[in-house]
Amino acid sequence: MSIKEKFTDRYLDPYKLNLFLKGLRNLNDLLIIGNSEENRPIYGIKIGNGPIKVLLWSQMHGNETSTTKALCQLLELLENPAHEGLMTNLTFKIIPQLNPDGAVKYTRYNANNIDLNRDAVNLTQSESKALSKIFKEFKPDFCFNLHDQRTLYAAGKMGLPATISFLAPSGDPEGSISSSREVSMKIIAAINKSLQIDLPGQIGRYDDSFNINCVGDKFSSLAIPTILFEAGHFPNDYNRNVTANYVLKALIDAIKIISNKDYNNYTIDQYLNIPENSKDYSDLLITGVSIVDQGKVYQNQELVVNYKEVLSNSKVEFIPYMIDYSNSWTGLTHKTIEIESMEINNKIVFDKQKPLSQIQSLINY
Ligand SMILES: [Zn+2]
Structure with missing residues (x-):
C-alpha cells in the first residue's frame, strides 16, 4: 500500500508517521533533530548530496497535516531510483512534523499552548530551538515553510477556493523586495504557472504583513529565499487528499525549478499578479x-x-x-x-x- 492510500484522514498520528519514516529503505539518514516539550522525537531526513541545500519543514502547527502527507509522498517517490534525477544538484533536509505534541492532540499549538510560528525570535520552545539549530547548522540556500490554511479563503475575487496559496514572506516591515525575496517570488511564479494547468484560478497569494516572530519572515530577514505553502480547500475534499496531491506536484515543480535555476525566467510581476487570498x-x-x-x-x-x-x-x-x-x-x-x-x-x-x-x-x- 502506498503512503497515499495509508494516510487518508486529516489526522496524522505521529506514531504511524514515524513507522513510515523508519520503513524507508534507501533514505537511511533519518535523524532525531530534537525533542518536543513532551519529549517526543522530532525527526529529520537528509537526502542527496548536491551543492544546493534545501530545508523543508511541515506541521509546525499540529493540525496542519496536508503538507506532511505531501512530504511523505515525496519521500516515497525519492526512494524510487527512477526519480534520482530530482536530487542531482540538491541536498534536502526534511522535517515532516515539527510539532508532534500538537499533532497528537490535533491542535495548532504545542504542549505549552504556544504558537511556534510566533516564537522565531525568542525561541522559548524546544521545537523552535530544534528548527533554529538545524537552520544554523545546515545553512540552507532555500527554505520551505509548509502549512494548511482554513477553508474560508478564495483565490482573489473569481469565486473559486484557494486550493493552495503561496507567499514570499517579507524580510522587513516595509515589505522590501530584496534579492533573496525576489528569488522566492520568481520560484512561486514558476510553480503557479505549472499549477494553473490543473487548478485554473485556484492559486492564491497569502497575506504578506511582516512579523519577525514568524519563522518564514525571520528566515527571509536573514536573506534566505523562503517559500510559504498554505494547503487549502478543493471542492468536496475536506480530508485534503486531492490538495495533498497538488502540494506534491508543487514541491516537485519547485525542486526542478531550483535545480535548473529556471526561476530566472520568471518575473516579480508574475508573482504579484497571483490574486491575493480573500476571506469570502x-x-x-x-x-x-x-x-x-x-x-x-x-x-x-x-x-x-x-x-x-x-x-x-x-x-x-x-x-x-x-x-x-x-x-x-x-x-x-x-x-x-x-x-x-x-x-x-x-x-x-x-x-x-x-x-x-x-x-x-x-x-x-
Ligand atoms: Zn500553519
Whole structure:
C-alpha cells in the first residue's frame, strides 16, 4: 500500500508517521533533530548530496497535516531510483512534523499552548530551538515553510477556493523586495504557472504583513529565499487528499525549478499578479430556514455554517456550527442546501455556541 492510500484522514498520528519514516529503505539518514516539550522525537531526513541545500519543514502547527502527507509522498517517490534525477544538484533536509505534541492532540499549538510560528525570535520552545539549530547548522540556500490554511479563503475575487496559496514572506516591515525575496517570488511564479494547468484560478497569494516572530519572515530577514505553502480547500475534499496531491506536484515543480535555476525566467510581476487570498467562503449555506433568535422568528433565512475540526477516535470529524444568518447572504459557500428538500425540522434555534447536530448527516467529506 502506498503512503497515499495509508494516510487518508486529516489526522496524522505521529506514531504511524514515524513507522513510515523508519520503513524507508534507501533514505537511511533519518535523524532525531530534537525533542518536543513532551519529549517526543522530532525527526529529520537528509537526502542527496548536491551543492544546493534545501530545508523543508511541515506541521509546525499540529493540525496542519496536508503538507506532511505531501512530504511523505515525496519521500516515497525519492526512494524510487527512477526519480534520482530530482536530487542531482540538491541536498534536502526534511522535517515532516515539527510539532508532534500538537499533532497528537490535533491542535495548532504545542504542549505549552504556544504558537511556534510566533516564537522565531525568542525561541522559548524546544521545537523552535530544534528548527533554529538545524537552520544554523545546515545553512540552507532555500527554505520551505509548509502549512494548511482554513477553508474560508478564495483565490482573489473569481469565486473559486484557494486550493493552495503561496507567499514570499517579507524580510522587513516595509515589505522590501530584496534579492533573496525576489528569488522566492520568481520560484512561486514558476510553480503557479505549472499549477494553473490543473487548478485554473485556484492559486492564491497569502497575506504578506511582516512579523519577525514568524519563522518564514525571520528566515527571509536573514536573506534566505523562503517559500510559504498554505494547503487549502478543493471542492468536496475536506480530508485534503486531492490538495495533498497538488502540494506534491508543487514541491516537485519547485525542486526542478531550483535545480535548473529556471526561476530566472520568471518575473516579480508574475508573482504579484497571483490574486491575493480573500476571506469570502463559508463551508455551507442552508437556504429557506426559519430562525428563532432571542424569542423572535425570522422566516426564509439563509443559515451560514462553518465546520469545526474535532478529533474523535483518531479521526477528524467536521462539526457544523452556525456563524451567521441573513436573508441576503452575499458570501461564497462551498456547498448550498435547500432546506425544503430535507426531511429535517426547518426551525433551527440560533445558537452559535452549540453544534448544529440536526444537519450533521447532510455533511459529507
Ligand atoms: Zn500553519
